Amino acid sequence: MRRAPHRIAVMGSGSWGTTFAKVLADADANAEVVLWARRAEVAAEINEQHTNANYLGEIRLPGNVSATDDPVAALQGAELVILAVPAQSLRQQLGEWGQAIAADAVVVSLMKGLERGTDLRMTQVVAQVLGVSDDRLAVVSGPNLAKEIAREEPTASVVACSSQETADWIARSCTPAYFRPYTNTDLVGVEIGGIVKNVIALAVGICDGMGMGDNTKATIITRGLAETTRLALALGGSADTMAGLAGLGDLVATCSSPLSRNRTAGRLIGEGNTLDQVAEKMTQVAEGIKSGSAVQDLAATHGVEMPITAAVVAVIDGRVGVKDMARLLLERELKSEEIH
Numbered sequence: 114m115r116r117a118p119h120r121i122a123v124m125g126s127g128s129w130g131t132t133f134a135k136v137l138a139d140a141d142a143n144a145e146v147v148l149w150a151r152r153a154e155v156a157a158e159i160n161e162q163h164t165n166a167n168y169l170g171e172i173r174l175p176g177n178v179s180a181t182d183d184p185v186a187a188l189q190g191a192e193l194v195i196l197a198v199p200a201q202s203l204r205q206q207l208g209e210w211g212q213a214i215a216a217d218a219v220v221v222s223l224m225k226g227l228e229r230g231t232d233l234r235m236t237q238v239v240a241q242v243l244g245v246s247d248d249r250l251a252v253v254s255g256p257n258l259a260k261e262i263a264r265e266e267p268t269a270s271v272v273a274c275s276s277q278e279t280a281d282w283i284a285r286s287c288t289p290a291y292f293r294p295y296t297n298t299d300l301v302g303v304e305i306g307g308i309v310k311n312v313i314a315l316a317v318g319i320c321d322g323m324g325m326g327d328n329t330k331a332t333i334i335t336r337g338l339a340e341t342t343r344l345a346l347a348l349g350g351s352a353d354t355m356a357g358l359a360g361l362g363d364l365v366a367t368c369s370s371p372l373s374r375n376r377t378a379g380r381l382i383g384e385g386n387t388l389d390q391v392a393e394k395m396t397q398v399a400e401g402i403k404s405g406s407a408v409q410d411l412a413a414t415h416g417v418e419m420p421i422t423a424a425v426v427a428v429i430d431g432r433v434g435v436k437d438m439a440r441l442l443l444e445r446e447l448k449s450e451e452i453h
């Protein structure tokens with residue numbers, strides 16, 4: 114059995130990158146977990162106070178987590194590289210870091226976004242820019258609201274890689290007492306589940322902001338899962354994955370939690386804020402806002418119908434007001450409930 118990684122780089126010190134560094138460090142006290150922070154003051158705070166207060170409040174990070182604002186230093190000797198920056202910035206970041214990532218490192222994406230302009234998933238961007246082979250490329254995704262995990266509230270997740278051996282190796286490295294990763298070889302399904310749930314959470318948030326009740330939101334969640342599953346199947350993913358933690362699990366967590374940035378952004382839109390006002394009020398990334406149109410493009414390329422996604426994108430683009438969103442969805446021709 115392959116030994117546990119000694120040195121792990123986590124690229125991105127926002128809420129999820131920092132929390133996942135804690136997960137890795139709590140899982141193995143011998144692992145050296147190095148966080149890369151964009152801002153020197155964040156790295157200094159992590160090293161000196163063992164906190165990242167802007168993102169995680171008073172949560173204390175374990176002693177085997179350190180930080181640097183130098184990406185080359187963070188990546189030095191890392192056998193496992195975890196990527197946790199906003200999706201639309203990944204390509205540029207990889208361009209800057211690429212040479213420093215070891216040729217045999219395993220690369221894991223924590224990101225839940227689709228690249229605008231190319232409609233590529235994050236693992237596809239990594240493969241394209243770095244030439245990482247499929248057996249060294251993975252995703253961690255599931256119902257994983259960072260703040261709850263940082264508080265060590267129990268949750269499960271999915272480690273997806275086309276290589277079962279690599280998925281097992283990663284899963285063993287991120288198993289502290291409060292976090293249980295399952296493995297899955299359906300990388301596409303797991304990644305798509307994480308991407309599309311953000312767009313559906315925007316729709317649920319819009320309903321919330323407009324004061325709608327639980328029937329409406331349950332309808333959006335259920336039919337949201339149906340359209341997510343249609344897209345995943347068209348891309349070669351499996352229906353089982355969509356019924357699991359990275360599909361239904363994450364969708365339910367994100368659509369029901371006030372901690373979700375995507376649901377919050379949707380609520381603000383539903384309350385009548387413009388996109389600029391939403392951007393002003395949000396300090397963290399809500400991936401669905403930018404990924405929505407890429408999801409719609411990808412669906413169109415594959416002939417997949419995604420009416421909720423289309424309605425959310427129409428609202429974001431300013432083509433439809435929130436008050437007309439329901440009509441747009443309800444006036445469609447009646448059809449069978451079947452996914453296909």
Ligand SMILES: NC(=O)C1=CN([C@@H]2O[C@H](COP(=O)(O)OP(=O)(O)OC[C@H]3O[C@@H](n4cnc5c(N)ncnc54)[C@H](O)[C@@H]3O)[C@@H](O)[C@H]2O)C=CC1
Nearest residue numbers: 126127128129130197198202223224225257258259397398
């Ligand atoms: N926060 C959560 O609960 C979870 C987040 N995710 C995903 O993880 C990814 C990262 O999210 P968070 O850490 O929550 O975001 P965040 O907004 O908390 O932090 C983003 C981090 O990236 C840095 N950053 C911002 N713009 C950048 C740029 N242009 N280039 C490089 N770095 C930049 C920020 O300084 C910050 O350190 C997203 O794709 C998100 O969907 C996945 C699961 C859970």
Ligand SMILES: O=C(CO)COP(=O)(O)O
Nearest residue numbers: 255256257258373374375
């Ligand atoms: O992905 C998440 C939970 O699994 C976090 O969702 P938000 O990005 O909407 O906060």
